[in-house]
Amino acid sequence: MPRVAPSSFRFRLILALASSLPGGFCAGRDVTTAWELVARHLPGDALAQLGAASADPSREAKLARAVAQMDSQPVTEARLQQVAEQLTTLARGDDEIAAAAAYLTGRLYQVHLPTPDPSRAAHEYEQLAARHPGSYWAQLGLVKLALLVLYVLPEPTEPAARLAVAVALLPRLTAPELRRDLHIVLGRAKLFHGRPGTEVLEQLLAADRIGGLSGVSRADLQLQIAELSRREDNWAQARDYFSRFLAENEVDARAYQVKEKLAEIAAHLRTGKAARP
Amino acid sequence: MMKPSKSRLTLALFATGYVLAICWVFTRSTPLAPKRPVTVRIAHWQIEKGPPDGFDAVIRRYEELNPRVHVEQVAVPSAVYRLWLRSNLSGGMGTDLVEFGYFIGGVNDIPVRYFEPLTRLMGEPNPYNRGTPLATVPWRLTFADGLYFELTQSPEIGQIYAATLSQGSMRLFCNRELLEKIAGLGTGAPKTLAAFRTLCAQTADYARRTGAVVHPLAGSLSNGQWIIDFTMMGSVSGMNLDLDREGYLARAPRQAMTDYLLGRWNYRRPELQAALALAREMALQMKPGFAQLGRDDAVQEFMRGEALFIFSGTYDATSLKKLAPFTVEAMRYPQPQADDPVIGRYIRGPFQDGTIATSMEIYLNKDSRHKDEAVDFLRFITSQEGGQIFQEHSGWLTSVRGVPAPPELEIYRPTGEGYHTGIQYIGIGPNSTMKFWQHLHLLVGPQGSVDRFVDALEKDLPEAVTADLRLEVSGNLTALRTVDSEIVAMSVLNRLQPLDADRVKRQHTLASSQTLSEANGCESAWVLARHGYQP
Numbered sequence: 105m106p107r108v109a110p111s112s113f114r115f116r117l118i119l120a121l122a123s124s125l126p127g128g129f130c131a132g133r134d135v136t137t138a139w140e141l142v143a144r145h146l147p148g149d150a151l152a153q154l155g156a157a158s159a160d161p162s163r164e165a166k167l168a169r170a171v172a173q174m175d176s177q178p179v180t181e182a183r184l185q186q187v188a189e190q191l192t193t194l195a196r197g198d199d200e201i202a203a204a205a206a207y208l209t210g211r212l213y214q215v216h217l218p219t220p221d222p223s224r225a226a227h228e229y230e231q232l233a234a235r236h237p238g239s240y241w242a243q244l245g246l247v248k249l250a251l252l253v254l255y256v257l258p259e260p261t262e263p264a265a266r267l268a269v270a271v272a273l274l275p276r277l278t279a280p281e282l283r284r285d286l287h288i289v290l291g292r293a294k295l296f297h298g299r300p301g302t303e304v305l306e307q308l309l310a311a312d313r314i315g316g317l318s319g320v321s322r323a324d325l326q327l328q329i330a331e332l333s334r335r336e337d338n339w340a341q342a343r344d345y346f347s348r349f350l351a352e353n354e355v356d357a358r359a360y361q362v363k364e365k366l367a368e369i370a371a372h373l374r375t376g377k378a379a380r381p
Numbered sequence: 382m383m384k385p386s387k388s389r390l391t392l393a394l395f396a397t398g399y400v401l402a403i404c405w406v407f408t409r410s411t412p413l414a415p416k417r418p419v420t421v422r423i424a425h426w427q428i429e430k431g432p433p434d435g436f437d438a439v440i441r442r443y444e445e446l447n448p449r450v451h452v453e454q455v456a457v458p459s460a461v462y463r464l465w466l467r468s469n470l471s472g473g474m475g476t477d478l479v480e481f482g483y484f485i486g487g488v489n490d491i492p493v494r495y496f497e498p499l500t501r502l503m504g505e506p507n508p509y510n511r512g513t514p515l516a517t518v519p520w521r522l523t524f525a526d527g528l529y530f531e532l533t534q535s536p537e538i539g540q541i542y543a544a545t546l547s548q549g550s551m552r553l554f555c556n557r558e559l560l561e562k563i564a565g566l567g568t569g570a571p572k573t574l575a576a577f578r579t580l581c582a583q584t585a586d587y588a589r590r591t592g593a594v595v596h597p598l599a600g601s602l603s604n605g606q607w608i609i610d611f612t613m614m615g616s617v618s619g620m621n622l623d624l625d626r627e628g629y630l631a632r633a634p635r636q637a638m639t640d641y642l643l644g645r646w647n648y649r650r651p652e653l654q655a656a657l658a659l660a661r662e663m664a665l666q667m668k669p670g671f672a673q674l675g676r677d678d679a680v681q682e683f684m685r686g687e688a689l690f691i692f693s694g695t696y697d698a699t700s701l702k703k704l705a706p707f708t709v710e711a712m713r714y715p716q717p718q719a720d721d722p723v724i725g726r727y728i729r730g731p732f733q734d735g736t737i738a739t740s741m742e743i744y745l746n747k748d749s750r751h752k753d754e755a756v757d758f759l760r761f762i763t764s765q766e767g768g769q770i771f772q773e774h775s776g777w778l779t780s781v782r783g784v785p786a787p788p789e790l791e792i793y794r795p796t797g798e799g800y801h802t803g804i805q806y807i808g809i810g811p812n813s814t815m816k817f818w819q820h821l822h823l824l825v826g827p828q829g830s831v832d833r834f835v836d837a838l839e840k841d842l843p844e845a846v847t848a849d850l851r852l853e854v855s856g857n858l859t860a861l862r863t864v865d866s867e868i869v870a871m872s873v874l875n876r877l878q879p880l881d882a883d884r885v886k887r888q889h890t891l892a893s894s895q896t897l898s899e900a901n902g903c904e905s906a907w908v909l910a911r912h913g914y915q916p
Contacts, residue, residue: 136877143870144497145747145863167873175866200876204869211865215858215899240872247896255903281889285896295627296904318890320532321897324629331628355527357737357801358630364730 135160138168147175163201167194171208174216181218188212195232200239206232207241214248222256233276243279247286254293263297280314287311288325301332308332323353327362334365343369417444417451419754422476424469426459427741431699435775442770443761450754463488470495475746477755481543482742483534486811490856493863496744498540501887502756503528509764514783520544523763524780530738533633540894543742544763545780546771549695550735550795551611557708559595559689563587570712577715581666584689599688600667601679605825606807606818608692609660614805615716615732616656616724620646621802631803638809638850639905641842642912648835648842652727653806657824657831659723664825672821680704695735695793699776711792735795739780810849816841847914850905857902864895 134153141150150172154165170190173183191212194205210228213221229245229252236242250270260266270290277283291307308329311317317325330345346362346369353359425432436454443452455476457465463485469475470491481491503521510516515523521541525548531541553570560568563583571577581597588595598608621632624640632640640646648657664671668682683691684705691701692714702709713734717724743762749755761767768781778786778793786794808814816838824834871888875881 136874139870139873139877142866143874145493145867147866164873164877167869171866171869175863204872208865208869215861216865244892248899251896251899251903255900255907281893285893288897289900292627292900292904296907316889317893321893327630328628331625331630335628353527353529355522355525355737356529357526357733360733360798361630361800361802 135162135165135168138165138172142168142172142175145175147172148177151176163194163197163199166190167201167205170194170205174208174212179216184212184217203232203236203239203241206235207245210245210248214252222252223258226252226257237276238278240279240282243277243282246273246276247282247289249273250286250289254289267293267297267299281316284311284314284316287314288321291328301336305329305332305336305338323349323356326352327358330362330365334369339369339372343373417449419449419751420451420453421478421751421755421758422453422455423478423480423743423755423758424455424457424465424476425480425741425743426457426462427480427696428456428458429696429700430703431775431777432696432741435771435773435777438770438774439762439767443758443767446761447754447757450751450758452758466491470746470748473748475748477746477749477751478759479744479746480741481744482740490859492535492542492744493860495747496542497747497749497752498542499544499745499756500541501883503541503544507760507764509761509766513765515765515781520760520763523765523782524739525782526737526739526780528739530740531742543744544759545739546741546743546762546768546777547696547775548737548739548778548780548794550793551607551692551694551714552698552735552793553690553692553712553714554683554698554701555690555710555712556683556686556688556705557710559686559707563595563689570710571715574715574717574721580689594687596668596682596688597666597690598663599679599683599691600671601674601676602672602818603676604679604692605664605667605671605821607694608663610805610807611692611714612660612663613656613807614801616659616727617652617804617806618732618800618802619727619729620650620652621804622729625802631801634804634809635850635853635901635905637804637806638846638853639908641809641846642850642908642914644912648806648838654831654835655724655727656806657834659717659721661824661829661831662723669827672825696777698793702776711789713792729800731796731799733795733797733799733801735793737795737797737801741777741780809846810852812845812848812852813842816845843914844916847909850909850913854902854905854909857898857905861895861899861902864891868892868895 134155138150138153141147141153150168154160154169154172159165170187173187173190176183188209191205191209195202195209197205206228210225210232212225213228214225226249229242229249232239232245233242233249250273253270253273254266260269267290270286270293274283274286274290277286287307287310291304291311294304294307308325312325312329326345326349330342330349333339333345334342343366346366349356350359350362350366356362423436425436427433433454433456440452440454444450466475466479466481466485466488470479475495479496481488481496504519506517507515507520507523510518510523521528524545526545528541528543528545531543531545535542555570564580571580584595584597587593598604622630624632624636624645627636637646646653648654668688671679679688679691679693680697680701682688683701686707690712691697693701695711698709698711716731716734717728719725719728721728743759745752745755745759762771763781765781765784768779768784771777772779772784772786772790776790778790808817820834820837820841823829823837824831868888868891871884871891875884875888
């Protein structure tokens with residue numbers, strides 16, 4: 105029996121050790137670079153980095169290849185169908201890659217395919233949430249499912265029923281930032297479907313309590329709460345949110361209006377008109 | 382056979398010639414290899430007088446500070462800019478920094494496809510502001526408008542794609558000598574719309590008396606569009622706020638489109654009828670047939686002394702002041718008051734005469750080979766020092782906060798104290814805007830009237846607004862799709878590499894922005910499906 109050369113033995117030992125490490129650390133540098141390119145919206149470069157499918161048959165590389173293909177021009181229905189097949193295969197696993205692949209399958213059917221299939225997308229999100237309920241991807245899928253329920257799926261037909269189904273998704277969301285986003289989506293949907301301001305405010309205030317928004321989303325949320333509170337004669341709450349908005353957005357084009365509204369609210373509060381707790 | 386002394390002389394001559402040639406090559410001619418290893422190119426369409434000088438001055442100072450980097454400006458005429466942009470970017474030959482604006486039309490896909498967001502960098506201080514009051518201020522907040530406009534225009538909610546260089550407004554530029562001939566020595570800028578009307582009447586009277594060809598306003602389609610746009614903006618703030626069910630205190634084009642299809646407004650609303658009547662009145666201060674003329678024609682009319690004012694952007698100011706054979710004075714456009722007979726009852730208050738939004742947006746090319754250097758130059762030109770140099774040499778107000786301006790530039794600065802409620806209803810998307818201008822002759826022509834214009838426009842609008850909303854939904858989808866891969870990539874990179882808190886935050890911000898943007902798209906699609914135009 106031939107003796108294993110020391111260098112070859114060392115190589116095998118390193119390989120064995122590497123394979124026992126958590127998934128991330130055994131992913132090749134090429135895959136990491138490819139993901140960096142995907143993050144920078146350079147899918148063509150990412151695919152070149154990954155090379156042929158046979159070059160790296162790892163699940164990590166397969167997911168990277170599928171995601172890069174989703175974005176790589178020209179995007180065709182045939183190519184997206186191929187990507188859907190690759191993702192479906194990856195989703196059969198029981199790891200983070202599987203959850204991400206299942207989520208992306210839902211996204212393919214929801215927004216990527218030229219002819220979307222919202223029912224199929226909803227099914228994918230439900231399946232994902234059932235298999236990996238605590239996964240980030242399952243939780244994000246539930247937020248996307250709420251959008252489908254509120255606006256896209258044929259059933260239920262009545263807005264009130266749509267809202268009820270979407271509200272029922274809230275307890276399943278444990279990730280605070282995703283729960284916050286669902287509160288905002290629900291608040292906006294209630295506005296859109298003509299629900300009373302108090303119901304809208306309930307959702308928006310819940311989102312604000314979770315916090316963590318930044319930029320325009322944060323400014324818009326503060327302003328919405330302030331103005332809707334003002335319309336509900338909740339002067340103190342309106343004043344607090346207008347003040348917060350102004351403190352953080354002094355150069356916003358709406359700052360002049362906000363100053364005017366604060367003066368109007370101050371006058372109301374001074375004359376003791378119905379300042380609710 | 383050549384004598385030895387003669388051959389030595391020949392050889393010496395050759396050697397001297399060779400040495401001289403070598404010296405010439407290395408000292409006088411263009412270097413064989415560039416002295417500076419990195420060249421950053423910035424493309425823009427501002428070929429008016431002013432900005433190219435501003436760029437040159439900033440580049441000179443930047444190259445002093447950065448000996449490794451050479452910066453070139455590529456000035457592309459606006460007439461071919463769209464074509465140039467598309468062909469160069471798709472061919473991978475775009476410049477490192479690119480001026481871009483959504484109003485170019487037909488290019489909405491370009492930012493997500495070819496430009497790189499600057500969001501993360503905008504959260505960090507600009508190192509070139511070291512030693513100034515802005516030293517610790519995040520880059521975004523060093524702009525006069527906090528890049529609010531960039532954020533609202535962004536193809537992805539929450540992402541900042543561009544830094545701006547300038548801040549401008551629309552102003553009346555006056556032929557000072559002609560004003561004094563018409564209205565008397567020492568006549569100042571008209572402060573009210575009533576005073577402006579009086580001045581227009583005096584101009585017509587002057588033309589009649591002297592036989593001179595003089596109109597109150599220099600005319601062209603562009604100048605006409607600008608004054609109609611400006612007039613409408615101030616007149617519809619009350620209507621915008623009435624329609625604001627969501628409490629944003631402003632209306633975005635998407636909301637105006639869905640509102641139109643839902644029957645919440647149309648051009649028969651009294652506010653819009655009054656706004657159009659005022660727009661017609663102002664446009665008629667230009668010479669008949671102005672809509673057939675181009676922007677240069679209006680400038681020439683003004684330069685010939687055949688118009689008392691030209692209503693234009695402050696981007697024309699440097700050209701006008703340098704080229705005119707008379708004194709050009711910039712004046713604010715007088716705002717209608719509550720007692721105005723045409724629009725008064727719909728005026729909610731003063732409106733921002735020029736939004737505080739900064740402009741001249743510069744984007745970073747995703748495919749740039751020198752991203753770090755390109756960003757560094759962008760930081761310099763938008764620092765207090767860079768902004769000051771650009772302002773001084775271009776005659777354009779800088780976008781950077783805290784840069785003092787001389788009085789002749791200070792008048793360009795928008796007040797900020799007034800209403801700004803979003804769109805002004807000169808169309809609400811590319812198709813409806815095209816219809817608005819296609820029917821303009823029915824509003825401002827000799828036989829024109831508000832009723833004729835509105836009748837024709839309303840006939841076309843259901844189909845046009847439906848097409849606009851379809852475009853909006855499709856653009857929204859394009860932006861959403863590209864974000865999916867980035868969200869997954871952020872998450873995977875955090876698994877493959879040591880956890881990066883910024884990347885986690887970015888992933889969550891992206892997911893959140895995408896969801897909220899998607900909700901907007903869903904609302905639009907809902908309205909489109911149920912209320913869109915059906916032939």
